[in-house]
Amino acid sequence: AQSVSQHNHHVILSEAASLELGCNYSYGGTVNLFWYVQYPGQHLQLLLKYFSGDPLVKGIKGFEAEFIKSKFSFNLRKPSVQWSDTAEYFCAVAGFQKLVFGTGTRLLVSP
Amino acid sequence: DGGITQSPKYLFRKEGQNVTLSCEQNLNHDAMYWYRQDPGQGLRLIYYSQIVNDFQKGDIAEGYSVSREKKESFPLTVTSAQKNPTAFYLCASRAMPGQLEAFFGQGTRLTVV
Numbered sequence: 366a367q368s369v370s371q372h373n374h375h376v377i378l379s380e381a382a383s384l385e386l387g388c389n390y391s392y393g394g395t396v397n398l399f400w401y402v403q404y405p406g407q408h409l410q411l412l413l414k415y416f417s418g419d420p421l422v423k424g425i426k427g428f429e430a431e432f433i434k435s436k437f438s439f440n441l442r443k444p445s446v447q448w449s450d451t452a453e454y455f456c457a458v459a460g461f462q463k464l465v466f467g468t469g470t471r472l473l474v475s476p
Numbered sequence: 477d478g479g480i481t482q483s484p485k486y487l488f489r490k491e492g493q494n495v496t497l498s499c500e501q502n503l504n505h506d507a508m509y510w511y512r513q514d515p516g517q518g519l520r521l522i523y524y525s526q527i528v529n530d531f532q533k534g535d536i537a538e539g540y541s542v543s544r545e546k547k548e549s550f551p552l553t554v555t556s557a558q559k560n561p562t563a564f565y566l567c568a569s570r571a572m573p574g575q576l577e578a579f580f581g582q583g584t585r586l587t588v589v
Contacts, residue, residue: 408580410580414577455518462507462524467518468517468518
């Protein structure tokens, strides 16, 4: 079965701290991986995606993620967070048909 | 503008009534999805559809029904059999074959009293 696990439910950081959010997935076939962000009161929007090729992908707003096939992981990183990064972050895995999301991580960045 | 439209944004219903949430897209996407978002539980897949007149159950389909009579429309009915229907419902679509990201509507917040 296709599934996604996000280990950190709540993360609190100070501005300029580094961020890493964990994501592990389970799927037997070729996967496409995504990170979405939901700012307070806004739509879900795509941060970055991995389909194939370079396992280190860069997204918007300075975010990046690394696909490690052997670990079934797709962790999200940012070297220095800002107060405006306060949001909920969702990892998702797409098989051929289903698109499944993790439980999300709420990030609070204090100024 | 291309996009996904969910209506209404807020919906109130009495317990025991069925209610239908609308989702329309003009992106010419083949696949459409319904999710339920609850605090601490992320987005859980209710139903999805890849083509017209075909749809599959997701992880929490009990108490819900859908139809896909047109490519651009994928309405979700929350039936009286759904034990805890109060939630935020999100509709999404994406082009197929499934290698592209999903686009989301603004969501419908359903409150059953």
